[in-house]
Amino acid sequence: MQLPPALHARLAGAPGAAAPLPVQRDPLAGNAPFRFAARQVRFPREHEFFEDGDVQRHLYLQDVITQVAAEPERPRVPEFTCQVAGCCQVFDALEDYEHHYHTLHGNVCSYCKRAFPSGHLLDTHILEWHDSLFQILAERQDMYQCLVEGCTEKFRTSRDRKEHLVTHHLYPADFRFDKPRTRRGPASQVSTDATGEDQAASEGDAMEVCSEHAEAHPEPPRERRVYGHRIPSTICFGQGASRGFKSTKKKSKRL
Amino acid sequence: MWSGRRGLLRPLGCGVEELRCRRREREAALRKARREQQLVSKRLLRDEATEEAEGGCVVVILGEAEIQEFLRLAQRGIEEKERERALVSLRRGLQHPETQQIFIRLEGSIRTLVGLLTSNQALLQLEAARCLHELSHSEQSAVAEACLPATSYLLTYLSGHSSDFIELCLYTLGNLIVESEAVRRQLLPQGIVPALAACIQSPRLTVLEALGYALSQLLQAKEAPEKIIPSVLGSTLPQHILQLLQPGPKLNLGVAVEFAWCLHYIICSQVNNALLITQGALTTLGLLLLDLAAAVQRTKNAGLELLVCPVVRCLSNLLTEAAAETVGGPVHLRDERVVAALFILLQFFLQEQPSLLPEGLWLLNNLTANSPSFCTSLISLDLIEPLLHLLSVSNVSVLVLTVLCNVAEKGPAYCQHLWPGLLLPTLLDTLALSDTEVVGQSLELLQLLFLYQPGAAQAFLQQSGLQALQRHEEVAQLQDRVHALQQTALHG
Numbered sequence: 049m050q051l052p053p054a055l056h057a058r059l060a061g062a063p064g065a066a067a068p069l070p071v072q073r074d075p076l077a078g079n080a081p082f083r084f085a086a087r088q089v090r091f092p093r094e095h096e097f098f099e100d101g102d103v104q105r106h107l108y109l110q111d112v113i114t115q116v117a118a119e120p121e122r123p124r125v126p127e128f129t130c131q132v133a134g135c136c137q138v139f140d141a142l143e144d145y146e147h148h149y150h151t152l153h154g155n156v157c158s159y160c161k162r163a164f165p166s167g168h169l170l171d172t173h174i175l176e177w178h179d180s181l182f183q184i185l186a187e188r189q190d191m192y193q194c195l196v197e198g199c200t201e202k203f204r205t206s207r208d209r210k211e212h213l214v215t216h217h218l219y220p221a222d223f224r225f226d227k228p229r230t231r232r233g234p235a236s237q238v239s240t241d242a243t244g245e246d247q248a249a250s251e252g253d254a255m256e257v258c259s260e261h262a263e264a265h266p267e268p269p270r271e272r273r274v275y276g277h278r279i280p281s282t283i284c285f286g287q288g289a290s291r292g293f294k295s296t297k298k299k300s301k302r303l
Numbered sequence: 304m305w306s307g308r309r310g311l312l313r314p315l316g317c318g319v320e321e322l323r324c325r326r327r328e329r330e331a332a333l334r335k336a337r338r339e340q341q342l343v344s345k346r347l348l349r350d351e352a353t354e355e356a357e358g359g360c361v362v363v364i365l366g367e368a369e370i371q372e373f374l375r376l377a378q379r380g381i382e383e384k385e386r387e388r389a390l391v392s393l394r395r396g397l398q399h400p401e402t403q404q405i406f407i408r409l410e411g412s413i414r415t416l417v418g419l420l421t422s423n424q425a426l427l428q429l430e431a432a433r434c435l436h437e438l439s440h441s442e443q444s445a446v447a448e449a450c451l452p453a454t455s456y457l458l459t460y461l462s463g464h465s466s467d468f469i470e471l472c473l474y475t476l477g478n479l480i481v482e483s484e485a486v487r488r489q490l491l492p493q494g495i496v497p498a499l500a501a502c503i504q505s506p507r508l509t510v511l512e513a514l515g516y517a518l519s520q521l522l523q524a525k526e527a528p529e530k531i532i533p534s535v536l537g538s539t540l541p542q543h544i545l546q547l548l549q550p551g552p553k554l555n556l557g558v559a560v561e562f563a564w565c566l567h568y569i570i571c572s573q574v575n576n577a578l579l580i581t582q583g584a585l586t587t588l589g590l591l592l593l594d595l596a597a598a599v600q601r602t603k604n605a606g607l608e609l610l611v612c613p614v615v616r617c618l619s620n621l622l623t624e625a626a627a628e629t630v631g632g633p634v635h636l637r638d639e640r641v642v643a644a645l646f647i648l649l650q651f652f653l654q655e656q657p658s659l660l661p662e663g664l665w666l667l668n669n670l671t672a673n674s675p676s677f678c679t680s681l682i683s684l685d686l687i688e689p690l691l692h693l694l695s696v697s698n699v700s701v702l703v704l705t706v707l708c709n710v711a712e713k714g715p716a717y718c719q720h721l722w723p724g725l726l727l728p729t730l731l732d733t734l735a736l737s738d739t740e741v742v743g744q745s746l747e748l749l750q751l752l753f754l755y756q757p758g759a760a761q762a763f764l765q766q767s768g769l770q771a772l773q774r775h776e777e778v779a780q781l782q783d784r785v786h787a788l789q790q791t792a793l794h795g
Binding site for chain 2: 049050051052054055056058059060061063064065066067068069070071072073074076077078080081082083084086087088089090091092093094096097098099100101102103104105106107108109110112113116117143144146147148149150151152154155163165166167168169196197198199216217218219220223224225
């Protein structure tokens with residue numbers, strides 16, 4: 049199919065069009081036995097008209113999925129250490145470091161050093177665990193926000209919220225990022241600021257193995273303490289060293 | 304600038320002929336699956352043959368005891384490296400369907416895996432996620448459903464910051480979505496749509512491509528028009544999708560392909576296309592079409608049809624909406640560059656992917672059917688002859704004739720420009736065919752020409768038109784029209 053040479057230039061040119069030619073129809077046009085009528089056509093999802101294109105799409109996807117599932121090749125670099133104070137984790141691949149950083153040092157609460165998977169959950173945690181104004185307001189109104197992004201429901205207690213998460217959003221009853229705020233207890237390991245039991249919880253809880261967790265079921269939400277979980281020696285936060293950011297500001301430093 | 308997806312067309316180790324043969328087999332399997340409405344199936348996504356051919360290391364089936372040992376080491380190993388290695392071994396074993404079966408039947412195995420997935424140990428977390436990813440590839444719904452306890456966490460991690468991890472979670476979710484309706488039924492109330500809407504704001508191309516994949520699988524579900532598309536349309540996703548399809552230097556082919564297909568599944572489900580039009584879909588797609596036409600001229604990138612196809616489909620279906628008449632954009636403003644672009648793309652299809660020609664011509668039909676402006680563009684841009692050349696391509700003859708009828712039915716001013724040229728000899732050629740539909744449409748076109756173009760009937764007679772008509776006199780669907788034309792030609 050030979051295209052007129054001016055066509056390519058036209059494509060690169062300005063928008064616009066020649067004035068349309070005058071339309072003048074004869075009533076006999078398309079009359080029986082003829083049946084032509086100019087009309088637009090639409091095709092629904094499953095129409096066989098789309099078969100060829102759909103097949104091409106899936107051939108492409110097959111290649112993509114196979115590549116994605118393949119063993120990840122990580123380009124190795126000379127070993128380096130995490131730069132965060134108190135962390136001496138060593139890496140030889142940048143992606144591993146990125147993940148470590150975001151997981152452990154990313155959304156970290158400056159009060160209790162607990163790490164969260166997202167800024168959203170961190171914000172909720174700080175509000176509910178470390179904001180005294182929140183506690184006051186919570187006595188009078190629904191302050192516990194649903195954890196699911198996009199859901200604007202608020203609840204009187206964290207238990208009500210959990211109920212909502214389970215029944216409405218089909219979340220697991222033991223969802224790890226919805227620990228109810230426990231009372232202050234005797235200071236456990238490191239810091240002298242509040243919520244000592246959360247201290248151990250931040251590392252230990254998160255690394256808590258499932259079978260132990262299973263023993264906790266049905267979980268009496270309030271008084272559970274989780275002390276003394278072993279931290280592998282390669283992560284040397286050390287006794288007395290602060291984890292993550294040394295921040296005395298009220299708000300946690302977020303990345 | 305079109306930056307292709309990493310490794311998109313990376314050739315495998317085998318010979319070209321072997322590749323072609325295998326591709327034909329895969330194509331046949333997909334075609335069959337589509338006819339059975341089974342195209343959205345995991346089995347078809349994971350091309351088993353490819354892996355066998357490529358398979359460096361043999362995948363070993365792990366037994367119960369071995370799995371338990373690996374899990375124990377991963378949980379309680381002393382050295383972090385040891386724990387990681389245990390998970391890597393588990394993951395390799397999970398590549399085998401039998402290991403997957405044994406794994407899911409082992410009590411506490413998923414719980415342990417989820418525990419490792421949610422631990423603060425970054426590298427263990429990654430490996431646990433990879434194990435889940437392997438499980439998500441299973442062809443058995445039971446295995447996908449065994450992963451249900453992990454979905455709330457996968458969704459939570461989408462709002463994190465570690466892009467490799469997010470990418471992995473997205474592909475895992477996409478695979479789980481395809482396999483099981485039970486998974487989809489859980490993911491919707493768990494907030495997958497808002498999670499994706501938040502995640503789509505990531506600047507990372509690999510994340511976006513993975514998200515597009517997951518979303519496209521969600522939108523392809525059979526219950527999507529009722530249960531999924533309405534919430535997607537109610538979210539900010541459509542605006543972000545349209546933004547990612549904006550032509551320009553930042554357009555990425557791999558990302559655009561995924562989202563163009565997402566848009567196609569939304570549009571052809573016909574839930575609320577008017578909304579998309581108000582959000583500028585026609586404008587974006589029209590401009591993208593122009594950009595694509597420019598791109599196919601520049602590069603010999605054989606991946607472009609993967610994007611052209613859904614864009615053409617989206618435009619074509621959207622044009623049939625009433626709202627399309629009133630909203631602005633190159634289509635509404637009758638920008639003849641759209642027609643120019645389409646022909647450049649038709650030529651591209653002819654060379655690279657003839658099976659997509661019908662879709663291109665379908666768009667041309669929808670552009671020209673009710674539009675004197677676009678019909679005039681065909682004429683003013685000298686595109687009638689190239690169109691006639693396409694008549695010889697069998698899978699589009701009827702469509703080409705339909706477009707020509709679209710032009711001719713607008714009256715004498717239009718027919719004048721169809722005449723004389725190659726039109727008559729070409730029509731006489733089509734009358735020699737035995738395809739009833741093609742011949743029928745040729746007869747329609749002839750009627751219009753006889754009506755509007757003085758001298759057409761005469762010329763027809765002189766070129767032995769009557770004889771050409773004669774062979775169809777006995778054909779049921781054609782005879783009335785044949786006789787009518789014979790009368791007109793002879794008696795005026």
